[in-house]
Amino acid sequence: MKINRLETHDRLQYLIKDQSEKVQKGAEDCLKKNPLSLAYQEKSHYIYIFGHARTHDNGVDKVLYWQPRLTKPNPESNSYLFRAKSHSDIMELCWILPPHEVWGQYKDGNMVNTNDIAWSIHQFKYNKKLLSKPFPDDFPKEKCDAILLQIAKEMEQNIAMKKGITPRILET
Numbered sequence: 001m002k003i004n005r006l007e008t009h010d011r012l013q014y015l016i017k018d019q020s021e022k023v024q025k026g027a028e029d030c031l032k033k034n035p036l037s038l039a040y041q042e043k044s045h046y047i048y049i050f051g052h053a054r055t056h057d058n059g060v061d062k063v064l065y066w067q068p069r070l071t072k073p074n075p076e077s078n079s080y081l082f083r084a085k086s087h088s089d090i091m092e093l094c095w096i097l098p099p100h101e102v103w104g105q106y107k108d109g110n111m112v113n114t115n116d117i118a119w120s121i122h123q124f125k126y127n128k129k130l131l132s133k134p135f136p137d138d139f140p141k142e143k144c145d146a147i148l149l150q151i152a153k154e155m156e157q158n159i160a161m162k163k164g165i166t167p168r169i170l171e172t
Contacts, residue, residue: 022064023080026051027091030066031084037068039151041086044139048072049091051080053099070144075124075131077103083135095120095131 027049030037040047048069053062072094073081081094096117098106106117123131139147 023051026064026066027080027082028089030068031091034066034068036151039154040068040070040147043147043150044070045086046135046137047084047086048094049080049082049084051082052076053078070139070147071141072132072134072138075128077124095123097121097124 030049030051031047032038037047037049048071050067050069050073051064052067053064055061056063072083075081075095075097077097077100079095079097082091083094084091093116097120098117103121106114106121108118120131
């Protein structure tokens with residue numbers, strides 16, 4: 001079968017642009033619309049936005065889930081991680097790790113190679129400890145746990161007030 005290189009390149013460029021827009025929209029929606037993300041931003045100067053693909057219930061399609069986090073998760077293949085400054089549009093890329101099976105496609109000289117993905121794969125393979133390392137201004141685990149407990153209490157109180165019941169007092 002003959003392949004038209006220009007047509008193939010155009011399709012690849014479209015795919016890359018389309019996928020980039022979907023990732024950007026998912027991360028941005030998580031940052032600006034997710035209730036837990038908004039609660040984190042009230043208590044922290046940063047949040048992590050963790051995206052990870054999973055197989056849909058139909059067993060065929062992939063779904064990209066986005067989660068706000070206060071602590072940096074461990075890197076895993078088929079995931080994205082951004083660190084966002086609270087109450088802003090500023091997001092810093094921590095990693096983009098495609099599925100492990102396709103890492104070979106991102107080698108230097110290949111059409112789909114991008115610096116961010118190649119760097120992420122290299123770090124995962126040879127410097128995973130540094131890739132996992134929290135930022136210098138990240139909160140310690142104890143403070144993150146306290147923030148999570150406080151947010152859980154506030155959410156429970158809000159739900160109780162909406163239902164018209166008296167919330168129980170959680171001990172700390």
